[in-house]
Amino acid sequence: MLTLHLTNGDSAASALARSGLPGDIVSWRDVLHDGPVPPDNDLRVFHRVRAEFLAGRGWSNLLAAITDFEQRDARLDDVGAGDEVVLWFEPDLYDQLQLIQILARFERRAPSERPRLTIVPADCYLGLLLPEKFAPLYAARREITPEDLVHGRVTWRAFTSSTPDELLAVTNRLDREVTARTYTSDDLVRLPHLVAALRRQLEEYPDVDAGLSRSERQLCEALSPGAITLGKLFAAHQVMESWVWLGDVSFAWYAERLSDCAHPIVVHTNGSRVIAPLRATDGRAFWERTVQLTSFGQDVVRARADAVQANGIDRWIGGTHCMKAQYWRWDARTQRTELVPGT
Known part of the structure; x- marks a missing residue:
């Protein structure tokens, strides 16, 4: 059985590596809150659009960005039934957008082809943790359910939509359905930080008062x-x-x-x-x-x-x-x- 840890970037990945937990680690590097984020049904097109934006800003080399995306996604393709993917994502907008992208990706698979998906109850910034703090979080990880995968797919589709209407509707619906706002407040909740992150994304539209996000x-x-x-x-x-x-x-x-x-x-x-x-x-x-x-x-x-x-x-x-x-x-x-x- 392969254990694959997915996390938000190099800082958290480095801290996680020092924890001594078994398994491979993959950093999900992309600032999805900036630049165009089209639907990713065609990964080659998606990679190109994101890489061109990052390279255009001078934040990455075009080829390096595409290669990183391809290698990252290939690691997801390598895991299947009998393996485990552990999701290490923080409560903030940057991480939660990455999380729904990953959940949507796995939701597309047939249930029989999915790995076991778990998420650590992180009500904190992972990159700041001491190595010994990771093992308790790992031991407390929670099972991602088919319902969570649907939430990921629906939310990702709304985020990549050409209007904000669907994102607003999904945010309001999840606000009613997922009432816990932290992991510590509910022993069963898996996605407590998603609603706040989505609403924070909506606040990036220019306001009605002065046109400022x-x-x-x-x-x-x-x-x-x-x-x-x-x-x-x-x-x-x-x-x-x-x-x-x-x-x-x-x-x-x-x-x-x-x-x-x-x-x-x-x-x-x-x-x-x-x-x-x-x-x-x-x-x-x-x-x-x-x-x-x-x-x-x-x-x-x-x-x-x-x-x-x-x-x-x-x-x-x-x-x-x-x-x-x-x-x-x-x-x-x-x-x-x-x-x-x-x-």
């Missing part, structure tokens, strides 16, 4: 008191999350989007625009530079101006492409998305 609003509100370095801004942004999910590379890109536009919202204190460093370069100087809100940015934070109306929008959220011709906004008061047709 929640991430963008948090960034701007942290700058409202005055100029600070990008490093301190990133730290302040993370504190505003219940579960931290946004990495520094993505954050730098978000800051660039707010700066490199027709009407900048954030700029360096000398007035120059923020340009995110390429991953292959030394970005230390980037994080030490000081930034501030522009006067227009102050107006946006106070809902006296609208970021999307002024600067347009071109952003993928899962399978949904938001463009000025057609996009959606998030209303935090009603917890609904609103379609904004082109003008």
Whole structure:
């Protein structure tokens, strides 16, 4: 019998490797909250779309990204009946999107061809754990049920849909059906963190008040008191999350989007625009530079101006492409998305 541990990235995988638990470890490396995420029925197309986005941002080499995806998926193909796949995923959005992708992948298989699927009850960040903390989590792992696989398939399909309507509907339905919000609050729950993560994803649509996503609003509100370095801004942004999910590379890109536009919202204190460093370069100087809100940015934070109306929008959220011709906004008061047709 083969035991395959799937986890969210290199940090958790490294910590897991030091635990001494038996089995192979595979890191599921992809920032699914950024860039286009089409349905993955055709894996070759899916790999290409994701790799082209990552390479276009300078976050990976095109061929390296495709190779990593292919090797990762080949390991899933290698496990079958009689094997066990152990899922090690944290409560945050980054991890939960990876989790539903994996669940959807296994749901497509005939029940007789599926490995045993279990999930560890992680109400914590795995990469920060000491090696000896992994064995108790492993011993407490819970069986993934056919119902959980269906939840994964339905949620993944909704996330990769061309509109947010299905994702909102699935989130609301799961909110009613899965009432536990942590593993410690229910000995049987397997997916307690999914609803909060999906709702956090919906909050990335521009809001109805000023056209800012929640991430963008948090960034701007942290700058409202005055100029600070990008490093301190990133730290302040993370504190505003219940579960931290946004990495520094993505954050730098978000800051660039707010700066490199027709009407900048954030700029360096000398007035120059923020340009995110390429991953292959030394970005230390980037994080030490000081930034501030522009006067227009102050107006946006106070809902006296609208970021999307002024600067347009071109952003993928899962399978949904938001463009000025057609996009959606998030209303935090009603917890609904609103379609904004082109003008």
